[in-house]
Amino acid sequence: MNENKYTDAQYLEAAESYFEGDDLTSNHTYQVVKTRKQHDCMGVGHKGNQAIPCGSKSLCEKAIHADDGRVSCYVCLPCLDEWCDDLFGEAEKEK
Numbered sequence: 291m292n293e294n295k296y297t298d299a300q301y302l303e304a305a306e307s308y309f310e311g312d313d314l315t316s317n318h319t320y321q322v323v324k325t326r327k328q329h330d331c332m333g334v335g336h337k338g339n340q341a342i343p344c345g346s347k348s349l350c351e352k353a354i355h356a357d358d359g360r361v362s363c364y365v366c367l368p369c370l371d372e373w374c375d376d377l378f379g380e381a382e383k384e385k
Contacts, residue, residue: 294347294367296374298322304373305349305365315353315361323350325364333369342366 296304305320324347331340331348342348342364349365 329364331366332363
């Protein structure tokens with residue numbers, strides 16, 4: 291049984307529409323990953339106050355920041371599910 295509410299492709303689509311570019315970042319890439327170490331969730335509800343445990347599936351956004359160089363941030367599946375709910379409506383998936 292799949293533990294995800296949405297497919298990886300839907301998570302990536304939600305990420306691309308959810309993250310807004312700015313003048314300081316470029317070359318954004320998004321990937322659904324299984325974390326190798328603990329990361330802070332940077333989803334809107336958590337803003338770094340929620341840890342994503344090692345071995346958890348999450349979204350990794352990578353970009354190049356004008357001042358900081360290469361940067362990355364992670365978003366947990368519950369935050370991604372909220373984004374997808376907003377974008378696609380409640381999941382109808384029964385796989």
